[in-house]
Amino acid sequence: MSCTVYAPLIEEVYIRYGSGMGNLNVWGLSRYDSNFVIEEFKTQYGVSHPCAGSEGNAGEAIDVLIDGQIYYGTPTYLVICPDYKMHFDICFPPEMECIDSYIQFCNMGLIADFSAEVNQVCQGSYIQFNNESYGNITNWDWQFEGGVPPTSNEMNPLIFYPEPGLWDVTLTVSNTLFTDTTIETDFVEIYANPVVTLQPIDTVCEYDPPFRLIGGYPLGGSYSGNGVQHGVFDPQAAGVGEHIITYTFEDENGCTGTDEQILTVDVCAGINKLKISYADVYPNPSKGELFIRTKDTDCIIVQIIDLVGSVIISKTFYQSVWDYVSIDLSRLPSGFYMVIVNDGSTIYTTKISLLKE
DSSP states (O other): OOHHHHHHHHHHHHHHHSSSSOSOEEEEEOSSOOHHHHHHHHHHHTOSSOOOOSSTTHHHHHHHHTTTSOOOOSSEEEEEOTTSOEEEEEOSSOOHHHHHHHHHTTOOOOBOOEEESOSEEETTEEEEEEEOOBSSOOEEEEEETTOBSSEEOSSSOEEEEOSOEEEEEEEEEEOSSOEEEEEEEEEEEEEOOOOOEEOOOOOEETTSOOEEOOOEESTTOEEESTTEETTEEOHHHHOSEEEEEEEEEEOTTSOEEEEEEEEEEEOOHHHHHHHHHTEEEEOSSBSSEEEEEEOSOSEEEEEEEOTTSOEEEEEEEEOSSOSOEEEEOTTSOSEEEEEEEEOSSOEEEEEEEEOOO
16 A cells, blocks of 8 residues: 555644644554655655555564454554554545544544634625534534624534624534533624615606716715616606616625615606707716707807706807807716706706716
């Protein structure tokens, strides 16, 4: 049997049981390895616990060990307990699960240990804990600071964390003879979900042009809802009625928050015909400049009004043959505004969105 089979397993036995477990001996027995192969393997892999070879009277040592025992062939392992009880058996395939069962024969004690599939999550998430303890365990006593439930006797509990913070986890394992406890301080880190707000959205008319949604904070999130595509709301696509607009923001930890507002689309029948036949106001949303194209007339008055009814801009344009006029909005803050175009006989009203870069 090659030393490549024995040595890694014996090394793992030492790592798992080599501290605080008493005078435990675990031997891997083989008749067939040469010292050269063993040394070569030790050098290549840094193994510090060699297995037996066929040179240096290893065969005689094996004969002594198996005197009065049945030698099962390769790979055979010998476990010598601290009280000198021995367990001698074949372990194939050579795996830790097999050696663990032999060492439990010694009734040596317990080692409490655990892991978690993740230990950094957003608030309102679950964490799966896994028992990694060693020994003949009959009881598991978990304590989860900040967790729901705060305690558990399951071997592998699933715990909910509703609040942000750094939280300790404690595991005590026991049987009728032994108890061991491990405490991991600040083992769990729960990130706070971002606080997200969406400002109320004013009522729009069915035939208003599509406009970019604004008012979500923190900036950089996304809007969704009926009639929304790429952050732009289309009243005609949404249709008349009330629509839930949702703003979602994700922070650098991958945690999300949302807020919602109702956006109402009205028929506004009296404005539609004027809008179609009289004036064209564009672009909407605007980045700072607004163009108005209308029918031939001597004079028009253009007013920009904020949502509380204050006249922000009022300009009069005189022209006999109309192409378009422009309004500079660069000094206004981003938001919604009403545009009123009056030629003395007809009044055209529409809502625009100013979205400055």
